[in-house]
Structure formats: C-alpha cells, structure tokens
Amino acid sequence: MRDIHLDLSSVSEQMRRGYDGRKFRARVVKQVEIPIDSWLWSSGSRNTFRTVRIADGTEVALSSLLSPFDPARTGKVIQLTPSITVVDESKFQGKNMGLRFHVHADYAGRMLPVAVELTATERTVLNRILPMTAQYRDDERRRAGISNADFDAAVDRFIELKLWQTTGGFTTAGKNARSAQLTRPCRTPCF
DSSP states (O other): OOOEEEEEGGHHHHHHTTTTTTTTEEOSSEEEOOOOOTTTBTTTEEEEEEEEEEEOOOOOOOOOOOOOOOOOOEEEEOOOOTEEEEEEEEETTOOOOOEEEOOOOHHHTOOOOOOOOOOOOHIIIIITTTTOHHHHHHHHHHHOOHHHHHHHHHHHHHHHHHHHTTTSSSSSSHHHHHHHHHHHHHSSSOO
C-alpha cells in the first residue's frame, strides 16, 4: 500500500481539527485495524485515531475503548464506507508526523493524482537524481549517463507539469508522481 500525498487546500479545516502542520496523506483501504496500544505513549510515540464523516467533517464516535489494563481490550477493526474516513494522527518521539486519512476505494478516485507518462530519462531524473542533495546531483547525472541538456529539459518539463518547484523541491504532485513511478511494475529496470 502506498500513501497519496495531499495538499493543504484539499483537506478541510474540520478534517484537520486543530492540526496546523502541512503533512497530509491518504491511504486507500477497505478496513482499518486500530492497534490495541493506540492512544498510549510508548518511547515518546503514539497514534490516535478518529472516525470522521467526509461530507461535513463531523466526528463519528468510536465505540468505547476499554482501559489499556483491562484484559478484555483487543484491537479494533473498522469497516470503511465511502462516506467515512479514519484519521490517524501520528507522533514519533514527540514530533507530529502528520495526518493519514484511511479512505474507501469508492471515495479515493477523487483524491488520486493524475497519471503522468515519463520517458526513461525523466524517470531517472525524477527518482534518482532530483532526490539527492543539490551538490551531488551533477555527479549522479554523469553516473547515469544523462547530458546537461537532457537533465535541464527533464527539470523544465517537471516545472511545467507542476511536479517540481522553480525554487527546488518536489511539489505534492511530484511526490505522488515519484511514488507512482517507484511502485509501478517494470519489466526492465525503471531507472
């Protein structure tokens, strides 16, 4: 399963409910298993879950959870419907890692990024060269056998497609395109 990166503009304030960061992802699933140790801090980390109605952002109550010390407490599985999402807020060693929305496949079509067809050279630039620190990109470009002109043309196309920012760095669409290119099946090496 891969996550779909989301823009701030695609997540309503009701869905964010107090989260003021910029890390949003969606995962397409039919059900969500909430671990038995959710809501508990462990080594400075924890996940909290809430179910939300997509149309208006209204929180739908989870059935009561038992005390973590109650032997009857077990993990919970929530079957998703197209109108409900499970919001998972993750904190890792005290740092908020963002929100992940678990959504049903019937709703996810609205969130899926537009597929972009790339040449082999563009895939190499997108997946292998651009993620590197700027000071190492030229060396990696030479190792990959890509000319300066081809590299510049690929970057210009990414800017035109809004996959890469003119100031440097992937856009949300670029993160999704990169993720799609990395996970798509290839008969020959992808790069």
